[in-house]
Amino acid sequence: MTINDIPPGVVLLVAAAILPFVSGKARWVVALAAPIIAMADGWVAISDAWAADAAGSARYISQWQFMGLTLRPVFVHAPTAVFATIFCLMVAGGSLYALNQNRRFELAAAMVYAGGALGCVFSGDLISLFVFWEIMTLGSTTILWCARTEGSYRAGLRYFALHAVGGVLLLAGIALHVGQLVGQGHPDPLAFTHYSQMVEGWTSFGWHNAGLWLMLVGMLVNAGAPPFSAWIGDAYPEATESGTVFLSAFTTKTAVFTLMVAFAGVEVLVYLGLWMAVYGIIYAILENDMRRILAYSIVNQVGFMLVGIGVGTKLSIDGAAAHAFAHIVYKALLMMSAGSVLYATGRRKCTQLGGLYRTMPITMWCGIIGALAISSFPLTSGFTTKSMILTGITEQAGAMAIAGQSHDHLIAAWFILEAASAGVFLHAGIKFPWFVFFNKDSGLRPADPPWNMRAAMILFAGLCLMLGMFPGPLYAILPYAAEAADYANVIYNFEYLLSMLALLLFSGLAFFVLLPLLKRSETLTLDTDWLYRRFFPRLWKDVLMPIVRGLEAAQKVVLENLPGKPLSGEPRSPLARLGTEWAVSVPVFVISAMLLIYLLMYFVILPNG
């Protein structure tokens, strides 16, 4: 076993096991060293894979044989480099931001969560993928519960339930798919790879690809695709100020990664992505909670990525990967800025905030830089990444026009995403800073947060600007670096700059013209979560429960008229023991033990004997 056999995600899981038991300086060292070590470990694997590619030899794989399964927990997919890098950066930045709080388990939970995400990114087989996928769910639910409020407890339960359903769909899909491949005598049934049969056959629902469809839906739950978009806005704003920073980064982007690996080019992703891009804006416009505004804009941004994946050309996939990288940075920055406001004021509603520019200049400027970056303003990270997706769409439309294929959906996608780009500036770019830092004076005069939170924000703000001005290093680690390098030569041209500025600034004009309509009110907006928060509980309580209660009387009548005597109080014959109640635990234990022994015999003892 060498360093190449240690999955980078496991490094973070080890750190998570240590963190609750250390304090003071040791806690800082563990929290900041873990992402650096994980990054180094990951890059050893990535550079080995690239070297193997260059030499034309078989791609680097760490392969484990486990109970007859071939596992590859350290595998480098085309988008692994870009996602692994940003995940580790995010853990470092998020830890720096979180280190002054004294909640014992939150940072450890964040490491579990990030470890799961990083594990998925290096998973070369479906078993590893599923295990890390579920670790992610456990970590993120724990982060939510670390807020220790009634709201976070309930939101955590809903979050966990929904992701458990998503995980089960994924698992069922994997089981079905792998089972079919085994039946066909496939040499490598567990491989987590691109399923090209879904690209041509995405409109066909049949038994032969039912497993892949289930996997797709399981991943889409985590991506926040409709009808599962509500969980993002429901759960994320309930975590602590540092918890939300972590949550905003990993779940949706890991789903983007897995969709990119497995389902690039599947057309339905284009439509789902377009829906998400618009949904995020509409709901964010109506929202009052500052971090819920930002949560809705995650859905909106992931929508852009899904469109890029669905279009499925090299440039559009590069765009989606680059945008995920940039998005994690500026979204974390925005959540840090909003978190600092929450930390300093204890308030989360726009209606109770405003005018904070006076005393929180660093939080404000960092928030504004994040807001400009999410709006893809020139010279910020959003500009150099989102534009790649849009160019990917126009290029693919041109190619399909030459080939005589129908491509109306791409034309529609381009116009809708341009409109959504304008809408991003409206709902996140201006609305968030405006209502929190400007607008009316709330009378609050809080100071900027402690130095570590300021440092994390400044670091990420700098990264937003750097990626906007010098995108070269990011482009170099994209899945298709050659296409990205070509693209780097054309991105900053005057016509495009002017178009983008015009689109954004006139969107800004629309904001101020419509300001009376955008006035905040203390409301929430119903979403599909209404079904499981209100409809089904009420259905149970007000309809089904009374019916069951009504049947109780009938049941009583039947039971009372059964022949025979009660068992208790009878004199006991030796055989009467069989008629008394037994604890279920003993037989369950015996059966489990027998199954375990059988399993060990089958896999361990028999093959050697």
Add this chain to the structure above:
Amino acid sequence: MKLDDPRVIKWLWAAGLLVLAVIIGLDWLIHHHAHFPRDGITIDTLPEFFPFFGFASCFLMVLVSKALGIALSRKDTFYDDQ
């Protein structure tokens, strides 16, 4: 910053409108390439397409969300009684 001063606000509005005017002016002057030249779509080559599209799409999205809000908005204590 002295954003409480109405003169500063007035000055900011003037500067903002000036920037918008410059953009409108430049947009008349430069030549826009079509994004879908093989499909005969030329609307995106018209002068002032992007300023108009940015403004109009935001206007529309705000109206749609307000309309949706009438049906779907509830007091933010709506779920609190569980």
